Amino acid sequence: MEQTAQSRLNITSASSVPISLQIAGVGSRSYAFVIDWHIRALLAVAWFVMIWVIGLAIDNVSFSSLLNSGTWIPIIIFLPPTIIYFLYHPILEILMHGRTPGKRMTGIRLVNTKGETPTTGAIIIRNVFRLIDGLPALYALGFCFAMFTKNHMRIGDLAAGTLLVFDNKPRTSTAKYARQLVTDSNMSLQDQELLVELLERWKQLNSKTRVSLAQQFLRRVGVERKYLDEKLLEKQLRELAGQ
């Protein structure tokens, strides 16, 4: 049995353990869409550039003269970008189990109301309704629906029984990370988690943030700071983590 409340999809699995998934809002949806739109645009531009180069290489024919040739050549030129435009979402959502590159980068994925990957039929229906969600222009109707419906569903989602949730796909590094917890140290498991997380993200942080977070952490666990230099601070943290 599943129910949705407060932008969360609550599912009770067959083993009676409830799982709650956070439903993606309009911001995440739009961000993913913009990324996907740019990927499609880049593919189309790459195709046109290729045609232009081939036209010049074969018979020194310019792109505009190919377009104005009045035969079926313009159709061939525009066909692949059109196919990419219309089939990008359904094909990738089927192949990538409810994800597209844009959705993956945003950390969201498509699920049905049971929290499972939607069937191929549901994905096709969802994408057919882009014809309506895209009306009158720039996905205005779909945007309004996603903004004002309880679970941020556009018409296609309402039709197919799908919704976008934040992806909590198991991260392969988590098991390795769990092994790193120094279970015989004096720190609580929560502090150890915090430490491993900080060390994992260390390289992504700028110098000032590294020093600030390291100081805050050492103060929290009651350990005296030995060094001022960030490299030596990292060494001290790694020693604490037993690495």
Next chain:
Amino acid sequence: MSAANRSKQALAQWLQGRIDRWESLEKDLKQSSDKKTYDVAQTNELIDGVRGAAQDLALARQVLPQSRITQFLEGLLLQGHETVHRPPGSVWRALHQLYIKDGPRIVAQLKWTIVAAITLFILSGVAGWLLIANYTELAPLFLSQPMIDEVQSGGLWTDDLLNIIPSSFLAFSIATNNVMVTLFAFALGALYGLGTIYIISLNGLMLGGVFAYTAHYNLHVRLFEFVIAHGVVELSVICLAGAAGVGLGEALIRPGARTRSAAFREAVSRASKLLAISIPFLIGAGVIEGYISPDPSFSLLTKTAIGIGFGILFWITITGWVSRFERNGVKELSNAS
């Protein structure tokens, strides 16, 4: 040793003892997406792994709430649950279910909506005919200027079609266009059915208007010759998609005991099956329109026979005559045995 330290040590031992199992389950789940079949031992192992993950999650939520390990276990359980409870997939079984069982049942449910859609199309066609027959100057509403010029000079815009575009390309582009129109006619039903009614009426008006204009120049028989081979199925599918779209509108207006969104979802699920059956026929109509309709080497009689034959095949399929035949066959077989 203090109680806090003891519980921490117990937690540490539990964690160290479970990590290998989680890694193994994670690996199995990753491989499962490529696997078609499992042996009994593998299946049991997977089911045990998912059960174990559920128990571990319940414990992790108590001792490590909001932690990354708990999130990891939630993801693992969700993926495991989906893998274990995934229904068996068989393309042939799904096609059999769609064409033999679901399609005829849905057509029977929608029969009066289909009749209404066909009636609306015919009435719009008659209206289009009467409009252009009485006011020929309104022809630009339905025909472009080059088409009007062609008709006025005694020809049809379809005459030299094969000299301009190869049949294969023509068939592909027509089939694509047909599929798009059908999907539009269906999806516009989400606007309380009004969009669908608009599409059906417009298509009827256009067909009637174009025929009236060509009749004015005595070219209607040639237009009929072009349309008949592919038109029966093409127009049938548009009416069917229209009926499906009206069904969506009806679900939104009169959801009955269900919520509006549940009624809408149910209507979409029902209607999309009908479209899935129709789309191969639309592609067939596109092929006929690319290869046969514009080809003057096929006579009117041949084109009419192809059009009517293909139309009969379409209606036999969606109304379930095939399934009736199959059921009767099974009955006869059981009687004989």
